[in-house]
Amino acid sequence: MQPPAAPDHPPSAEPAPAPPGVKLRLANVSKVFRNNEQTIEALAPVSLEIREGEFVVLFGPSGCGKSTLLNLIAGFDAPTTGEITLEGRRVRRPGNDRLMMFQEHALFPWLNVLDNVTYGLRWLPNFRFHPLRRRRRAMELLKLVRLDEFAHASIHELSGGMKQRAALARALAPDPKLLLIDEPFPALDALVRAKLYGELQDILVRTRKTIVSVTHDSREAACLGDRVVVFTKRPGRIKAEIKVDMPRPRDINAAAVTAYAAQIAAQLEEEPRENDDGKRD
C-alpha cells in the first residue's frame, strides 16, 4: 500500500520569533544529567513550537529523552540550557496550568473517584471556597469520561481502563492550558486501548485542549497526533516532523492510520547505527 503523501515539514532548527497562536515554545532546550562521576546527555538542544489546540506526539526510541522533555515542560526539572515558555511566560516549577498525566494512573487511593477529580480544583481561586462548585465541575468531567456512576467508588474498585479515564477527568478538571501525557495507556490490553483511543479523541475534540503526548508506539502516534515529532536515539534531537492529516475521530485499526504509522516508524529505521561507545541505556 502507498503511504499517503504527508506534507514535507523540515525539522525546525533555530528558534524563530513566535507567530501568534503559539502556546508552548521550546528554545534550544537540552538536558544533561550529572551524577557523581557520570554525565548523561539525555536531550540535545531542541526547539519546538506548539500551537493552541494542537495535539503533538513525541515519538522516539526508548531512552531518547521523551519523558525527560515532558518533565522539563511540566516543571519537575530545570533544563540545562534553553528556555521553555507557556503563553510567553517562562516555566519554572510544576503547576496546574500544565497538568501531567503519568504512565501509571497516579490517582490518590485515600480519596474516592469524585474527590480525586475535585482535588485539583481546590487550589484554583474560582473554586477555592466553593465545594459545591467543585463538585458540580467534577461531576461534569466524570460524565464526560462516563464514570459518573462510579463517583463514590474507591480507586481499587476500578478496572485499569476506568482508572485511566478517571485520571483523564482529574487532569481535565482544572482546565489546564496544556495537557502532558506520558504514554497514555501503556498497561492495558489492545481492546481496551482501542476503545480508549476513540474516547480520548472524542473528548479532545470537545474540549479543544493543547496536548503534548509521548509514545514509542507508531500506531498510537498516528492515531492521536496532529503532528508527530520523531526523535533520534539518545541524546535525543528532532529528526523529523510528520503532519497527520486525517479527520477525527480516527480508528486505531484504520488503513490510513497504518500507513501513517509505517511512515513514522520508517523515520526511525533510517537512522544510521552509530557507535554507542559503551554508554548504557
Place this chain on the structure above:
Amino acid sequence: MRTTTEKGTKRYVAGFYLLLLGGWQTLFSLQLIPDYLFPSPLQVGERLWELGRDGLLWPSVSATLMRMTIGFSAAAGLGLVVGVVMGMNHVLNQCLRSLFLGLQTLPTAAWVPISLLLFGLSDRGIYFVIVMSSVAAVAIATSDGILHIPPLHLRAARTLGTPGYAMPLRVILPAALPGIVTGVKLGWTLGWHGAVSAELIKSSVGLGYLLYMGRELNDVAQVLGIMMLTILFGLLLDRFLFGQIERRIRTRWGLTSQS
C-alpha cells in the same frame, strides 16, 4: 500449600484452643504439681468470676484501658509529629532514628524506675512509661511510611497545583497511612507492655496491680487469670481494632493481592 476456607481455618483455631484447655485440665488431673502452684482452668475461671463479683475486676480493666487511651493518644500524636518531621528532613531523620532505635532496645519495664523517681506514685508516671514505650515505634514507622511514599503521588500532587503548606496534611500523611497504622499497631502493643509493667509497681488499681496482688496473696489462680485477661485485651485491640483498620487501608491503597 493447600488453601483452607476462612470458616474451616477458624474451626481449626477454635479446636486448637480447646485442645490446649483440655491438655491443661488433664495435666492438672494427673496431680504432678500441687494444686496451689498449678490450678485448673476451672479454678482460674472461678477466681476471675470472684474478682468480678467483688467489684475488683472491672475497675482495674477500665483503669488500664483508660490509662492506655490517654497515654497512647499522647504517644501517637507525638510520634506522628516527630515522624513527619523526620520524614521531611534527612539529617534529623538520621539523628533521631539512631536514637530511637537505641531506645527501642530497652525493655519497656526499664522505664518504670526512672518514672518512679520523676513522678512518684502518680498516674502521670504510668503515662510517662506508656509514652516512652511506644513513641519511638510510631515515629519510626511514620517516617518510614513517608520515605516510602511512591514518588508518583508526590509528583501528581505537585502537577495538580498543591501548595507547599498543604502537602503534609493533604498528601504526605494520607499517602504514608499504611506505614503509619503498622507503627501505631506496634506502638499500642509496646505501650500495653509498658502500662502493665508500670502498674505492677506503682498503682492501686489496674491489671498490673491485680497481678501484683495475686503474687502478694500467693494466689496463682489470680495471677494466671489476670495474665490471660491481659493477653485477651491486648489481642482484642491489636487484632480486631488496629488489625481491621490496617487491613482496610492496605486493601484500599492496593497493597494486598486479595481484596
